[in-house]
Amino acid sequence: MGYDVGDKPLNVSPLSNIDEGKTVKIVKIVxxxxxxxxxxxxxxxxxxxxxxxxxSKHGPVIIRNNVSxxxxxxxxxxxxxxxxxx
Amino acid sequence: xxxxxxxxxxxxxxxxxxxxxxxxxxxNVGKSALFNKLTKGKAWVANWPGVTVEKKIGKINLGxxxxxxxxxxxxxxxxxxxxDEIIARKFLIEERPEIVIQVVNAVNLERNLxxxxxxxxxxxxxxxxxxxxxxxxxxxxxxxxxGLINELKIxxxxxxxxxxxxxxxxxxxxxxxxxxxxxxFKLDYGEEIEGAIEKISKIIDSFMGKLDLGIDSRWxxxxxxxxxxxxxxxxxxxxxxxxxxxxxxxxxxxxxRFNKSIEVLMIEKRYHYIxxxxxxxxxxxxxxxxxxxxTNKLDRVLTHPIIGLMIFISVLYLLFKLSFDIVAxxxxxxxxxxxxxxxxxxxxxxxxxxxxxxxxxxxLNGVGIVLIFIPNLxxxxxxxxxxxxxxxxxxxxxxxxxxxNKLGLSGRAVIPLLIGFGCNVPAIMSTRxxxxxxxxxxxxxxIPFMSCSARLPIYLLFTLAFFKENQIxxxxxxxxxxxxxxxxxxxxxxxxxxxxxxxxxxxxxxxxLIPSAMNVFIKSWERVKSFLIRAGTIIVSLMVVIWVxxxxxxxxxxxxxxxxxxxxxxxxxxxxxxxxxEPLFKPFNWDWRIIASLMFGFIAKEVVISSLAxxxxxxxxxxxxxxxxxxxxxxxxxxxxxxxxxxPCMATAATIKTEIxxxxxxxxxxxxxxxxxxxxxxxxxxGGLII
Numbered sequence: 001m002g003y004d005v006g007d008k009p010l011n012v013s014p015l016s017n018i019d020e021g022k023t024v025k026i027v028k029i030v031x032x033x034x035x036x037x038x039x040x041x042x043x044x045x046x047x048x049x050x051x052x053x054x055x056s057k058h059g060p061v062i063i064r065n066n067v068s069x070x071x072x073x074x075x076x077x078x079x080x081x082x083x084x085x086x
Numbered sequence: 087x088x089x090x091x092x093x094x095x096x097x098x099x100x101x102x103x104x105x106x107x108x109x110x111x112x113x114n115v116g117k118s119a120l121f122n123k124l125t126k127g128k129a130w131v132a133n134w135p136g137v138t139v140e141k142k143i144g145k146i147n148l149g150x151x152x153x154x155x156x157x158x159x160x161x162x163x164x165x166x167x168x169x170d171e172i173i174a175r176k177f178l179i180e181e182r183p184e185i186v187i188q189v190v191n192a193v194n195l196e197r198n199l200x201x202x203x204x205x206x207x208x209x210x211x212x213x214x215x216x217x218x219x220x221x222x223x224x225x226x227x228x229x230x231x232x233g234l235i236n237e238l239k240i241x242x243x244x245x246x247x248x249x250x251x252x253x254x255x256x257x258x259x260x261x262x263x264x265x266x267x268x269x270x271f272k273l274d275y276g277e278e279i280e281g282a283i284e285k286i287s288k289i290i291d292s293f294m295g296k297l298d299l300g301i302d303s304r305w306x307x308x309x310x311x312x313x314x315x316x317x318x319x320x321x322x323x324x325x326x327x328x329x330x331x332x333x334x335x336x337x338x339x340x341x342x343r344f345n346k347s348i349e350v351l352m353i354e355k356r357y358h359y360i361x362x363x364x365x366x367x368x369x370x371x372x373x374x375x376x377x378x379x380x381t382n383k384l385d386r387v388l389t390h391p392i393i394g395l396m397i398f399i400s401v402l403y404l405l406f407k408l409s410f411d412i413v414a415x416x417x418x419x420x421x422x423x424x425x426x427x428x429x430x431x432x433x434x435x436x437x438x439x440x441x442x443x444x445x446x447x448x449x450l451n452g453v454g455i456v457l458i459f460i461p462n463l464x465x466x467x468x469x470x471x472x473x474x475x476x477x478x479x480x481x482x483x484x485x486x487x488x489x490x491n492k493l494g495l496s497g498r499a500v501i502p503l504l505i506g507f508g509c510n511v512p513a514i515m516s517t518r519x520x521x522x523x524x525x526x527x528x529x530x531x532x533i534p535f536m537s538c539s540a541r542l543p544i545y546l547l548f549t550l551a552f553f554k555e556n557q558i559x560x561x562x563x564x565x566x567x568x569x570x571x572x573x574x575x576x577x578x579x580x581x582x583x584x585x586x587x588x589x590x591x592x593x594x595x596x597x598x599l600i601p602s603a604m605n606v607f608i609k610s611w612e613r614v615k616s617f618l619i620r621a622g623t624i625i626v627s628l629m630v631v632i633w634v635x636x637x638x639x640x641x642x643x644x645x646x647x648x649x650x651x652x653x654x655x656x657x658x659x660x661x662x663x664x665x666x667x668e669p670l671f672k673p674f675n676w677d678w679r680i681i682a683s684l685m686f687g688f689i690a691k692e693v694v695i696s697s698l699a700x701x702x703x704x705x706x707x708x709x710x711x712x713x714x715x716x717x718x719x720x721x722x723x724x725x726x727x728x729x730x731x732x733x734p735c736m737a738t739a740a741t742i743k744t745e746i747x748x749x750x751x752x753x754x755x756x757x758x759x760x761x762x763x764x765x766x767x768x769x770x771x772x773g774g775l776i777i
Contacts (some may be wrong), residue, residue: 006191013258017260026531031590033313033347034165034167034351035590036349036350037163037165037349037350037353038162038165038590038592039592040168040350040353040354040357041163041165041200041353041374042162042197042200042592042594043196043200043357045353045354045357048713053382054385054389054484055122056391058488059487059488059505060484060487060488060497060591062385062389062484062593062595066194066196066370067194067196067197067364068194068196068197069191069193069194069197069594069595070378070381070594070595070596070597071592071593071594071595072172072480072484072487072497072591072592072593072595073590073591073593074486074487074491074496074497074590074591075487075491076491076590076591077590077591077592080590082597
């Protein structure tokens with residue numbers, strides 16, 4: 001649940017590509033300021049570890065972590081969250 | 087001594103005034119449940135100034151003190167996206183309630199604390215209601231409440247809103263807090279940002295004379311650094327462009343130094359603080375019997391792309407079955423009571439003819455139309471509220487998000503759209519749950535094309551007369567035309583009117599819970615009441631207008647018999663208008679009687695039939711044979727399509743007006759008239775070629 005920012009990530013891909021059941025760490029959000037703020041406000045910011053509960057890879061995803069609880073994110077949003085597989 | 091007395095008397099004065107209490111929190115934390123328990127379900131609904139969103143207020147009297155409690159829409163932080171969020175924010179900033187209760191979900195406390203920090207920074211008198219503390223225990227979440235109280239210096243009351251645990255303590259705390267000073271809270275943003283905050287605060291202070299916001303300059307400086315449009319606007323409207331310019335300069339300078347957005351940096355600082363709190367005061371142990379585990383298991387099934395969809399369709403079928411079939415006798419009872427029993431009572435009274443006709447044909451008829459909606463609306467809303475409170479609706483939205491996205495909507499829009507097949511009125515009312523105004527309007531534009539159950543009798547009558555062999559196919563084709571037009575409407579308006587404002591779909595998936603019956607009932611009843619009062623008055627007034635236009639004409643008063651005597655009715659204003667419009671419908675070969683029936687169809691779509699029956703001097707039983715002699719199958723089919731598309735009924739239009747305003751209502755009605763005309767034209771053209 002640590003929020004370390006700064007380490008150079010090795011294996012980065014958009015959240016929309018991650019298999020169901022995997023746990024990943026957010027590296028960066030590549031969206032506009034509005035989206036970034038919204039995601040940050042619910043605790044989805046770089047360093048946050050999230051578990052991918054549901055992902056069909058061409059639709060919305062469901063993720064969860066202890067800080068934020070469970071959220072579903074649209075495909076467009078999931079594409080903009082860059083994550084590192086743990 | 088005298089001085090002391092004076093101070094007590096002013097105190098009593100203050101206490102007699104009511105103290106405003108705002109209830110705020112993230113979505114799905116049990117805000118409304120707490121509000122209902124605090125106000126014992128006795129709340130009234132008003133409108134927020136300038137907008138059509140409802141404001142729920144309740145009064146609590148505790149000895150000498152009375153509180154006015156306001157239930158605010160759910161927000162995650164002070165950045166507002168939807169109209170709901172803007173309202174909550176505005177209330178906090180501009181009305182500055184004396185006390186703010188933040189309802190917090192103990193299960194994921196950290197996310198909730200983000201809003202807490204923002205509220206503390208505003209120097210509001212804050213009480214935290216730590217809700218769902220029982221669930222948190224089951225989840226293995228241990229919260230050191232005393233530690234948090236010491237750290238944040240604000241009261242934190244553990245509550246279980248649904249079970250009424252902790253409510254009395256919360257009320258006591260509210261009274262205690264009245265005379266307590268507000269705690270000043272200062273989060274350290276680090277040297278550079280703090281320097282910038284200080285510089286901007288000083289600039290603001292030098293203009294303080296012009297600013298009457300009643301908020302301290304540190305908070306304003308923070309919001310300026312965070313690019314808060316609303317705060318910027320406040321400065322601009324007071325001619326303080328200089329402050330905006332200076333703060334932008336300071337912000338740019340800082341961003342250049344960090345090579346990072348300051349807003350993002352500040353949110354990160356807040357989360358660093360939250361995580362330091364979490365490390366000290368929140369412990370998580372693996373839970374044995376946890377709601378999260380249960381929820382995840384259930385979600386494996388309910389959000390499954392195929393099984394989930396099948397379950398959703400079954401749930402929806404049940405909902406419709408329950409709210410339309412089962413209440414049908416009840417609806418019929420209301421209808422009989424009003425349109426027969428009371429109607430005859432008035433008609434046979436000794437009142438002058440015109441008065442009894444006004445009472446019976448206009449007002450009573452209008453009231454009847456409004457009341458007939460009640461059983462359907464109540465049951466439908468009970469079902470929807472129940473599903474909403476279990477957490478299931480969030481899953482349904484997830485299932486359809488991909489498809490709805492193609493129409494420029496988020497998955498949540500699927501519920502209002504599907505309810506539209508039952509009745510457009512509740513469908514439009516339930517667009518309130520959609521995230522943004524843009525999504526809301528887009529959905530409202532589509533809903534009237536969903537063929538509601540009131541349109542079915544028209545299809546049945548016409549298909550019975552003209553398409554006996556292919557009845558089902560012809561009826562289904564109507565539904566199909568409606569859906570196709572709705573989709574085209576979405577694509578059209580998505581690209582024309584509501585372009586490029588889509589905010590990404592981010593939706594909380596609350597754990598599955600058994601809803602509280604009281605909450606479900608209160609929520610449903612509020613929606614029904616809102617329809618009764620707001621749409622009801624519009625409907626009754628429109629009925630009176632239509633009545634006047636039917637019993638009077640260019641030559642004056644025709645007598646109330648005009649409503650049932652075709653000869654008289656043909657001299658009414660409605661008939662005159664219809665005759666005036668006849669050339670427009672020449673290509674359709676429709677005479678004025680059809681046009682007049684369609685005008686009456688605005689009252690409710692099924693009225694088209696009874697009006698046709700009157701105007702063609704046929705009873706409703708004899709109508710099919712009369713129609714057969716004066717209509718071709720093609721005219722009949724085109725008339726069915728026209729009825730489906732041409733205008734929302736009066737009740738729907740009234741609801742659209744109360745939900746998104748008159749301007750959009752007029753736009754929708756005109757748009758639908760054009761669509762109906764075009765499609766009917768196309769049907770006749772293509773049909774003429776084939777036949």
